[in-house]
Amino acid sequence: MTPYSAIPKMSRMTAEQAMHQALREEFQRDPDVMLMGEGVATKRRDLLDDFSAARVRNTPLAEAIIAGTAVGAAASGLRPVIDLLFAPFMTYAMDALVNSAGKLRYLSGGQFRFPLVAIGMTGGGWSVGGQHNHNLEAMFVHAPGLKVVMPAAPADFKGLLKAAIRDDNPVLFFADIGLLHEAGDVPEQDDFIVPIGRAAVRRVGDDVTLVAYAKTVNVCMQAAAQLEAEGIAAEVIDLRSLKPLDVDSVLNSVRKTGRLIIVHEASGLCGIAAELASLAATHAYASLRAPIIRLTGPDAPAAASWVLEQAAIPTVEAVAQASRDLVEFMPVSLSETNLCTPNHRSAGSQSCIY
Amino acid sequence: MQAQPNTDAALRRLETMQLIRAYELALVELQRAGAPGTCTSVGQEACAVGVIEALDARDRIVSNHRSAGHLIARGAEPRRLMAEVLGRVDGYCGGRSGSLHISAQELGVVLTSTIVGGELSMAPGVALAQKMGKGDPGGIVAVFFGDGAACEGIFHEALNLAVLWQLPLLFVCENNQWQAFVHRLETMAEAAIADWARGHGLMVETVDGNDVDAVQDAAARAVAQIRASGGPAFLELSTYRQRGHFEPDDQTYVDPTELRGWLRRDPIRLYSERLRARGLIDSAGLTALQLRIDASITAALAYAQTSAWPSPETLTEYVYA
Numbered sequence A: 001m002t003p004y005s006a007i008p009k010m011s012r013m014t015a016e017q018a019m020h021q022a023l024r025e026e027f028q029r030d031p032d033v034m035l036m037g038e039g040v041a042t043k044r045r046d047l048l049d050d051f052s053a054a055r056v057r058n059t060p061l062a063e064a065i066i067a068g069t070a071v072g073a074a075a076s077g078l079r080p081v082i083d084l085l086f087a088p089f090m091t092y093a094m095d096a097l098v099n100s101a102g103k104l105r106y107l108s109g110g111q112f113r114f115p116l117v118a119i120g121m122t123g124g125g126w127s128v129g130g131q132h133n134h135n136l137e138a139m140f141v142h143a144p145g146l147k148v149v150m151p152a153a154p155a156d157f158k159g160l161l162k163a164a165i166r167d168d169n170p171v172l173f174f175a176d177i178g179l180l181h182e183a184g185d186v187p188e189q190d191d192f193i194v195p196i197g198r199a200a201v202r203r204v205g206d207d208v209t210l211v212a213y214a215k216t217v218n219v220c221m222q223a224a225a226q227l228e229a230e231g232i233a234a235e236v237i238d239l240r241s242l243k244p245l246d247v248d249s250v251l252n253s254v255r256k257t258g259r260l261i262i263v264h265e266a267s268g269l270c271g272i273a274a275e276l277a278s279l280a281a282t283h284a285y286a287s288l289r290a291p292i293i294r295l296t297g298p299d300a301p302a303a304a305s306w307v308l309e310q311a312a313i314p315t316v317e318a319v320a321q322a323s324r325d326l327v328e329f330m331p332v333s334l335s336e337t338n339l340c341t342p343n344h345r346s347a348g349s350q351s352c353i354y
Numbered sequence B: 001m002q003a004q005p006n007t008d009a010a011l012r013r014l015e016t017m018q019l020i021r022a023y024e025l026a027l028v029e030l031q032r033a034g035a036p037g038t039c040t041s042v043g044q045e046a047c048a049v050g051v052i053e054a055l056d057a058r059d060r061i062v063s064n065h066r067s068a069g070h071l072i073a074r075g076a077e078p079r080r081l082m083a084e085v086l087g088r089v090d091g092y093c094g095g096r097s098g099s100l101h102i103s104a105q106e107l108g109v110v111l112t113s114t115i116v117g118g119e120l121s122m123a124p125g126v127a128l129a130q131k132m133g134k135g136d137p138g139g140i141v142a143v144f145f146g147d148g149a150a151c152e153g154i155f156h157e158a159l160n161l162a163v164l165w166q167l168p169l170l171f172v173c174e175n176n177q178w179q180a181f182v183h184r185l186e187t188m189a190e191a192a193i194a195d196w197a198r199g200h201g202l203m204v205e206t207v208d209g210n211d212v213d214a215v216q217d218a219a220a221r222a223v224a225q226i227r228a229s230g231g232p233a234f235l236e237l238s239t240y241r242q243r244g245h246f247e248p249d250d251q252t253y254v255d256p257t258e259l260r261g262w263l264r265r266d267p268i269r270l271y272s273e274r275l276r277a278r279g280l281i282d283s284a285g286l287t288a289l290q291l292r293i294d295a296s297i298t299a300a301l302a303y304a305q306t307s308a309w310p311s312p313e314t315l316t317e318y319v320y321a
């Protein structure tokens, strides 16, 4: 039996509040932690008041120098967190993050480390269009030397942000806009950390493995609930970290279920789902009872129009249908094209690029 | 002493500014009712109207996230702008843009970008194409950007290139004192953006951006200089963002004294008073004008709200040429 004192004190809060609590606790714990960004001192006024203007800095509107400054400062003993607002603005910061933070430890023969965190929001839900909403996390996964996390649950927003701040590597922290105001239980104790690189099994099942991250975790959970009523037991894995990837958790599940569906809002081309599909095909080949399916966003910028924005996000119905297809799969009964499921049934014109 | 516009021109300036204001305030109401938020240009109408009036049909405009004034001053239909903001098919971009990146090539408003600095990165290329004979003969380009955009490194890259290659480009910095939730005094060591621009070696003028006649005058001079020399010019328009950055915004971070000071210098109020003093309009005329504009905005809204949603089938249309 768990001793009472070991049961974490939980509070109900939104993902956004959980991030703020993580920052506050890490500011308290380590005087080298600092925050920079356009409007961070305005938005997080309490941090400015309780810590110092030296550690909480509004910056000029200039992502390249925000990120570059963070890289230089990180190599020199500080632990900067930079808020780059919306993920597409990170392209301005890409040189510092990709070429400097990601490469100069290696290219210097290990002389430097870059303990910095870059935060960016992304994802559908605000009808802001493709220059604010672009799930470009896989671009950073592709860059050596960087870690990438993208949580779904409020507790993970807190625990992963704290882990990212304590990590000695540059960490990209993507916050799904659609989740920021969702509430959940969040542990209150100061040492609560969610280790980077570990997935969470959100639901146990034997028939099909649904792997997702960020807002599509909830899509999969809803699909799993529907499928349960039909007698299909889906296992749902929330990746939480995209690099390093918790490959073992995914493979162990696939070895059990023999069926794999990977779901994300980001485009499918060269994405996380493609990577996992490849790993499963190589390392769990003997267990697979059906082809692997990816349900992803299209190769298109996000539209502002609500209807189009939503049509780009994998739906509960698409996940449920793909699961049924896999459970019913017989090598002779279904042609390959039947399994090229567009992520949204009504977005029929989306070509099957897989 | 600047020239006084004739009666028609003066009344047109007032009417266009009022139309922009009414349009923006209608979007504020729409947002309260659940529509997507917008970056309104309330308080900056004189900048848009003054500069756009100084341009010809052959000229091109590159704009940013706060573009409604530029578009309306250029003749964009409020009903199609509203349809765009609401994500409907009759919007200028078929609902794909929403409020933040509305381009209307038919009006010469090309390449609106909501990436701050994006407008500055593309404008030299548009001007280069004009110079190399791709646009209408003699056309120039005006790029609208904010004081915040001037803090991006690309600002200096664009200025340097435009001067070096002598591009027919009018830089229009609407210095509204705010860069989202940060006051410009917190982000710039220099007192004015014009001081940065001067270092690049081009014609630079700082103007009261709340005085539409002064803006028009300065813009006309700059445009004439660009047409004569072929090279770029720079205008800094001092103005103020009266509402928040993006609706809704409670503006709790704004110094109320500063805001009140600028509200007293509201461009539409200043201009109404001026025209009244010149005897060009009276109270009855002003009321009639407001009623006419309100009616047109009501009609525009009805059009936008009954415009169809784009079909999800068209999701990937326009990705590739």
Ligand SMILES: Cc1ncc(C[n+]2csc(CCOP(=O)(O)OP(=O)(O)O)c2C)c(N)n1
Residues within 6 Å of the ligand: A038, A061, A063, A085, A089, A092, B039, B065, B066, B114, B115, B116, B117, B145, B146, B147, B148, B149, B150, B176, B178, B179, B180, B241
């Ligand atoms: C590269 C980039 N960084 C940040 C933002 C978020 N943002 C949008 S508008 C804005 C302020 C821009 O200030 P300014 O250029 O002065 O224009 P204003 O909004 O005052 O019209 C910010 C920070 C963005 N859209 N693009």
Ligand SMILES: [Mg+2]
Residues within 6 Å of the ligand: B146, B147, B148, B174, B175, B176, B177, B178, B179, B180
């Ligand atoms: Mg500004």
